Amino acid sequence: MFSGIVEEAAQVVALQQDKGNIHLTVKCSFVHELKVDQSISHNGVCLTVVGKNDDDTYTVTAIKETLERSNLGLLKAGDRVNLERSILMNGRLDGHIVQGHVDQTAVCAGVKEADGSWYYTFEYVLDRKMAQQGYVTVEKGSVCVNGVSLTVCNSQDNRFEVAIIPYTHDHTNFGQITKGAVVNLEFDIIGKYLSKMMRFG
DSSP, X not given: OBOSOOOEEEXXXXXXXXXXXXXXXXXXXXXXGOOTTOEEEETXXXXXXXXXXXTSEEEEEEOHHHHHHSXXXXXXXXXXXXXXXXXXXXXXXXSOOBOSOOOEEEEEEEEEEOSSSEEEEEEXXXXXXXXXXXXXXXXXOEEEETTEEEEEESOOSSEEEEEXXXXXXXXXXXXXXXXXXXEEEEEOHHHHHHHHHHHHO
């Protein structure tokens, strides 16, 4: 489980295709603290460390199901991915409850500078059946974009905006997101549960 508070925007140094899977090798500052079998969020996708290397890198594997639901298959060597290790249960939850289970991708429809901050607009394919199960955004609700916990503004049926502060812009891969970029979305798990309970209420 994660909080959506990104620790580092780390560099992808290599990708290796293996049948329907991709092995991602990533370089980050805390690789010496990692161990094999540990879960780490990569752009919001929970992946397991399968190997540690001698050059301050580690390797994770994204399977076909993950690649179909996320933007990980679009990554290239040199790209930045947002990393977060799983939360410690004895600390503060600074973001919101994030599972690391990406629901779908969205496309950046525009970036607007706002005198020191930025508004990003994202559009996604709306599935009415899934929307009834809570796969939507709500005004001032939480959403996870590329692993970053954010507050929704201007929520519409198939699009929403988020406001990005300078710290988030500079310390995550939001600084590289431009119009047309594909991002990962995880909708709020509490909204999903509430939607399902209401159907049986």
